[in-house]
Amino acid sequence: MTSLPSNARVVIIGGGIVGCSTAYHLGKLGWTDIVLLEKHKLTSGSTFHAAGLVGQLRSNANITQLLKYSVELYDTLEQDTGLATGWKMNGGLRLACNKERMIEIERQATTAHSFGLEMQMLSPREARDLWPLMDISDVVGAAFLPTDGQANPSDITQALSKGARMNGVKIVEECSVTGIQVRDGRVTGVSSDLGDIDCDIVVNCGGQWARELGQMAGVNVPLCPVEHQYMVTEPIDGVTRDLPTLRDPDRLTYFKEEVGGLVMGGYEQNPIPWAKDGIPEGFNFSLLESNWDHFEQLMEQALERVPALENAGVRTLTNGPESFTPDGNFIMGEAPEVQNFFVGAGFNAFGIAAGGGAGKALAEWIVGGEPSLDLWPVDIRRFGVHHRDAQWVRTRTLELYGKHYTIGWPHEEHKSARPTRTSALYERLKENGGCFGEKMGWERPNWFAPDGVAAEDEYSFGRQNWFDHVGAEHEATRERVTVFDQSSFAKFLVSGPDAEQALSWICANDISKASGTLTYTQMLNSRGGIECDLTVARLAEDKFYIVTGTGYRIHDFDWIRRNLKEGLDVTLEDITDTHCTLSLMGPKARDVFSQVTDADVSNDAFAFGSSQEIYIAGAPTKALRVTYVGELGWELHFPIEHALEVYEALMQAGEPYGIGNAGYRAIESLRLEKGYRAWASDIGPDYSPLEAGMAWAVKMKTNTPFIGREAIAAQKEEGLKKRLACFTIDDPDVVLMGRETIYRNGERVGWLSSGGWGYTVEMNIGYGYVRNEDGVSLEYLKEGTYELDVATKRIPCTIQFGALVDPAMERVKC
Numbered sequence: 001m002t003s004l005p006s007n008a009r010v011v012i013i014g015g016g017i018v019g020c021s022t023a024y025h026l027g028k029l030g031w032t033d034i035v036l037l038e039k040h041k042l043t044s045g046s047t048f049h050a051a052g053l054v055g056q057l058r059s060n061a062n063i064t065q066l067l068k069y070s071v072e073l074y075d076t077l078e079q080d081t082g083l084a085t086g087w088k089m090n091g092g093l094r095l096a097c098n099k100e101r102m103i104e105i106e107r108q109a110t111t112a113h114s115f116g117l118e119m120q121m122l123s124p125r126e127a128r129d130l131w132p133l134m135d136i137s138d139v140v141g142a143a144f145l146p147t148d149g150q151a152n153p154s155d156i157t158q159a160l161s162k163g164a165r166m167n168g169v170k171i172v173e174e175c176s177v178t179g180i181q182v183r184d185g186r187v188t189g190v191s192s193d194l195g196d197i198d199c200d201i202v203v204n205c206g207g208q209w210a211r212e213l214g215q216m217a218g219v220n221v222p223l224c225p226v227e228h229q230y231m232v233t234e235p236i237d238g239v240t241r242d243l244p245t246l247r248d249p250d251r252l253t254y255f256k257e258e259v260g261g262l263v264m265g266g267y268e269q270n271p272i273p274w275a276k277d278g279i280p281e282g283f284n285f286s287l288l289e290s291n292w293d294h295f296e297q298l299m300e301q302a303l304e305r306v307p308a309l310e311n312a313g314v315r316t317l318t319n320g321p322e323s324f325t326p327d328g329n330f331i332m333g334e335a336p337e338v339q340n341f342f343v344g345a346g347f348n349a350f351g352i353a354a355g356g357g358a359g360k361a362l363a364e365w366i367v368g369g370e371p372s373l374d375l376w377p378v379d380i381r382r383f384g385v386h387h388r389d390a391q392w393v394r395t396r397t398l399e400l401y402g403k404h405y406t407i408g409w410p411h412e413e414h415k416s417a418r419p420t421r422t423s424a425l426y427e428r429l430k431e432n433g434g435c436f437g438e439k440m441g442w443e444r445p446n447w448f449a450p451d452g453v454a455a456e457d458e459y460s461f462g463r464q465n466w467f468d469h470v471g472a473e474h475e476a477t478r479e480r481v482t483v484f485d486q487s488s489f490a491k492f493l494v495s496g497p498d499a500e501q502a503l504s505w506i507c508a509n510d511i512s513k514a515s516g517t518l519t520y521t522q523m524l525n526s527r528g529g530i531e532c533d534l535t536v537a538r539l540a541e542d543k544f545y546i547v548t549g550t551g552y553r554i555h556d557f558d559w560i561r562r563n564l565k566e567g568l569d570v571t572l573e574d575i576t577d578t579h580c581t582l583s584l585m586g587p588k589a590r591d592v593f594s595q596v597t598d599a600d601v602s603n604d605a606f607a608f609g610s611s612q613e614i615y616i617a618g619a620p621t622k623a624l625r626v627t628y629v630g631e632l633g634w635e636l637h638f639p640i641e642h643a644l645e646v647y648e649a650l651m652q653a654g655e656p657y658g659i660g661n662a663g664y665r666a667i668e669s670l671r672l673e674k675g676y677r678a679w680a681s682d683i684g685p686d687y688s689p690l691e692a693g694m695a696w697a698v699k700m701k702t703n704t705p706f707i708g709r710e711a712i713a714a715q716k717e718e719g720l721k722k723r724l725a726c727f728t729i730d731d732p733d734v735v736l737m738g739r740e741t742i743y744r745n746g747e748r749v750g751w752l753s754s755g756g757w758g759y760t761v762e763m764n765i766g767y768g769y770v771r772n773e774d775g776v777s778l779e780y781l782k783e784g785t786y787e788l789d790v791a792t793k794r795i796p797c798t799i800q801f802g803a804l805v806d807p808a809m810e811r812v813k814c
């Protein structure tokens with residue numbers, strides 16, 4: 001088929017594994033008016049030269065789920081299409097060569113069990129039994145995932161494209177997309193060298209070309225092509241067809257069997273970016289020149305692991321560019337800039353493993369108008385303005401590539417491309433010992449080093465060097481008063497005569513209260529899942545001020561914008577960059593606050609859950625009586641040019657009360673004790689407020705319609721199948737960090753969504769959903785005996801009901 005239709009419902013750009021998988025799954029969902037355009041031949045981008053390892057385990061349950069689905073699909077695709085995929089489930093081995101790596105793979109094994117994947121811990125000898133050619137003199141232990149495997153990338157892609165065609169999808173090769181039409185913020189068609197197609201939806205599956213394709217529509221796809229090499233040997237004695245894939249992260253290398261020989265590749269720490277000035281014309285079915293000098297560092301490591309390589313003949317050294325991203329995860333979803341423009345790209349050298357599941361998820365997102373499950377780690381809306389800068393993206397991407405096989409430390413911060421955004425108080429906080437982390441490009445104080453202590457993280461799997469210092473900030477907040485610089489909070493204004501009506505439809509809680517009221521609310525999807533979790537302050541009859549998390553700025557703005565009903569007189573503005581936020585928290589907060597403002601800040605005049613516009617040190621300030629740490633306090637929002645004056649005024653007034661700075665790690669331990677949920681871990685699109693224990697924040701008692709209302713009503717009727725619960729472990733030597741498996745009466749029932757240490761209660765605290773198909777009532781929770789699996793060891797724990805730090809609530813409310 002070479003002639004081009006003049007219109008189609010969906011145009012998919014790119015005939016690699018991801019484009020073909022998306023087409024296949026759209027066809028399966030009954031959408032057949034679809035055209036896939038490939039500028040050269042199918043597979044001619046990155047797909048044809050992939051090594052073909054298919055690993056499944058990721059740090060997020062749903063992304064692991066997608067990869068598990070890929071395996072199921074590759075296993076059955078031949079039956080469906082008659083074309084073989086080369087899939088074999090020969091398992092995957094992962095080695096550990098030091099104590100810390102061993103802890104990492106033990107924690108990964110626990111994560112695998114949490115997500116329903118079998119992963120066995122092996123001794124070095126047991127590992128060698130599976131992979132006899134390897135030297136194990138430096139191996140401490142290993143883990144084996146029996147359902148991992150390998151496949152032939154081109155064959156899978158051809159099978160998917162055949163399956164798509166069988167379902168009516170048109171595939172046109174040798175057709176290059178040259179332009180994308182957008183009208184009123186919505187896609188209307190594409191131009192190509194064979195002609196134009198009018199369409200409702202465009203899907204950009206352009207691999208490393210996806211950035212350029214995105215630019216045609218004004219959409220940012222932050223990825224960067226990087227050179228990636230692997231070597232293929234002649235047959236080697238002892239390499240059998242059933243040899244598992246092998247990952248040797250301490251030696252930065254991976255291996256797989258190929259026609260009796262080995263494929264060996266790796267992730268060097270000095271990667272080489274490619275095509276900085278754009279991908280050359282005609283780069284299809286093309287490779288880069290083999291770079292033996294650069295590959296030598298990996299070769300040296302591999303020879304020590306597999307001495308037989310010494311005498312093996314080398315067939316090729318493949319150097320193929322692949323698109324990598326600044327956080328190591330791929331990019332999916334509907335672009336916030338343009339409606340009906342979808343992206344599935346940036347697969348970081350696991351596009352074969354992810355292709356099957358990613359195509360399915362993308363197809364479901366297109367058909368359903370929203371993702372069918374929480375895909376936040378790969379959602380295109382996780383990127384911000386700074387991700388438009390190609391240099392920034394390249395710098396951070398290269399750091400992430402180099403870290404592919406380094407140990408993933410808890411609380412690890414990236415080093416490159418920093419600082420990018422600093423609050424007006426950055427220098428002052430740095431002088432005061434601030435140790436900064438980065439989120440959405442912002443430098444934010446994680447903790448403060450006292451005099452004589454270096455403001456630097458030292459990573460380990462145990463208690464890290466900042467542990468006691470964060471404990472001191474935690475205590476200062478519980479006992480006295482502290483200031484948190486939260487200027488990176490995203491802030492929106494919703495105004496106009498129909499502002500209340502618009503927000504009432506989007507918010508699950510009742511925001512139609514008097515001016516000066518604050519409402520904590522979620523915004524739900526049609527499944528009743530929590531899309532946004534934020535605070536809405538009514539400033540006036542026709543004006544609402546919304547505060548949400550730093551990382552969710554683009555996502556939440558997009559969610560609100562796309563759900564504003566047509567015809568309403570309402571304006572949505574993002575004022576993040578003009579406003580600074582300082583949070584004054586602790587039992588002495590009122591004493592300090594009363595000295596810096598003429599406003600009456602007594603409980604009667606300024607109650608919990610209210611807001612006022614006041615002045616502090618000459619700064620017009622929105623003061624919000626709210627807390628995320630479980631203490632009396634106010635969030636103070638004011639124009640950025642007043643930052644230093646307001647900060648100094650608070651510090652001066654607070655001196656007699658022992659005021660101090662506190663950072664984000666203290667916020668985390670404080671909120672864990674108080675039981676406040678965190679979006680993207682404890683709550684998100686897969687969890688409803690009922691399941692998260694927040695039914696009180698949903699306006700079911702009113703008759704007001706809102707998005708997700710029917711789903712919540714149905715859930716109330718049917719009962720819950722999962723419920724968020726709090727678990728504690730007293731032993732201070734245990735370290736909880738999330739993903740630990742929850743066992744109830746010896747049965748696996750879920751995993752921790754977050755975990756950490758509570759300094760006031762002196763306990764490890766973890767939150768996680770307990771799941772049961774037959775229902776999870778409060779009685780069911782109470783009746784169980786619980787254990788948490790931490791790095792493959794089962795540890796008894798206590799289930800807790802209610803906030804762990806309760807006395808603080810009295811202080812909060814009065």
Ligand SMILES: Cc1cc2nc3c(=O)[nH]c(=O)nc-3n(C[C@H](O)[C@H](O)[C@H](O)COP(=O)(O)OP(=O)(O)OC[C@H]3O[C@@H](n4cnc5c(N)ncnc54)[C@H](O)[C@@H]3O)c2cc1C
Binds near residue numbers: 052176178
């Ligand atoms: C050396 C190497 C080894 C790898 N090993 C593995 C592995 O072991 N396991 C694994 O899971 N992954 C591996 N990968 C990664 C994997 O190859 C990729 O993630 C995957 O192929 C990406 O597929 P894609 O469909 O997104 O992109 P591509 O395969 O690049 O497809 C994009 C397509 O878009 C087309 N296109 C671009 N612009 C236009 C236009 N204007 N009009 C029409 N068409 C256009 C291109 O021609 C191309 O065919 C490896 C990659 C490399 C480089």
